[in-house]
Amino acid sequence: MTTRTLAEIEAVVRSSWGPDTSFATADYMARGDGxxxxxxxxxxxxxxxxxxxxxxxxxxxxxxxRIEGVHYWNVISGEVEIDLTRDQFGPGESLVNQRRVTTPRSPSSAGEQPFQLLRDRVVAALGS
Structure with a gap:
């Protein structure tokens, strides 16, 4: 893959999102204000x-x-935090019980299809 800046990757990821790449409850999505x-x-x-x-x-x-779900983001080399979805939260929503997951993860079976769709779109757009 060609080396890309974080700004380029972010732009491609954001343009690749759709209803078919989300993984959340209907109630949570309803509070999202678009x-x-x-x-x-x-x-x-x-x-x-x-x-x-x-x-x-x-x-x-x-x-x-009430705890209504979880939020994920990344920490890369140099302890740099990357959260491309932090702007999803509305009034009254907060993040609690923050923790680091140090083993590689894969999507759950229910989240596999949304992940694959997003991955395929992003990889195609990045040209690799």
Missing amino acids: RPSRGQCATTALLVQSLLGGDLMVADVEFEG
């Missing part, structure tokens, strides 16, 4: 890890005092 990054964190973080290596970060998403 944010393109909504529900894209798991597929995006796994994709970034496959492209750039590093570890995954995970935190619980709290809304109105």
